[in-house]
Amino acid sequence: MSGIHVSTTINGDAVEYVCDVEETLLDVLRDKLGMTGSKEGCASGDCGACSVTVDGRLTCSCLMLGAEAQGREIGTIEGVAKGTELHPVQQKILDNAALQCGVCTPGFVVAAKALLEKNPDPTETEVRYWLAGNLCRCTGYDKIIRAVMDAAAEMRGN
Template identity: 75%
Template sequence: MSQIHVTATINGDVTEFLCEPDETLLDVLRDRLGLTGSKEGCGTGDCGACSVTVDGRLTCSCLMLGAEADGARVDTIEGMADGETLHPLQRKFLDHAALQCGICTPGILVAAKALLERNPDPTEEETRYWLAGNLCRCTGYDKIIRAVLDTAAEMREAR
């Protein structure tokens, strides 16, 4: 198979890469671009560990081909912090001890950020529903939900 040339904006930077026609976006991010924050938990889109946003839409990168990113804006966990300054969600996850082993955390953070961009004032029920596609075996979900709701409140106060 011949490789496909792709140009995408990844975490704000225009990036060019070559990929195989059957190579997933997750594999491109991890193996070709060295962005290893997104994890492969299941490879079937069931766990959310590989969550990224593509043109603002929450996406399981294990289900998307790398070639499909051509011309798209892809945001990963690596693009969440502003240099050395953590995103408010990242700080609240630390404050609430809402992480354990780290496999699911990047995907949950990306999903939570997508939620707050879409709905800056989610209820607990809306937050639980939105994050239902992200599975965690370590923390339970209460600390995660509290961290997201606390971030939403902090961000509202800052406006």
């Protein structure tokens, strides 16, 4: 059986790969493209550890086939920082000690960045609602929510 040729854009770069029809985008990112930042936590779309953006929309990459990336714009955790400069969400997660084991962290960062691009001045309730699809077993959510709120304030210049 031959694979499917896919041309897409990942983190602003044109990318081509060949994948099998049953391979998820998460499998392609990790196994074919060496982008191991997105994690597989559940393989059923329940934990958010594999969150990416697809054409600006938050998506669980474990639920999307690699072939479905054809012609789409994919954003992963690897594209969040600009060179060596961390995105404010990443920096505030560090500043607030809002991580422990790190499995959930990439998904939270991608989700929070997507939220702040859509709504730069969210309420705490809106942040909690937006991040409800991301599960953390180690840190708890208060530090993560505080980090996102602090990043939003910084990005607004407050």
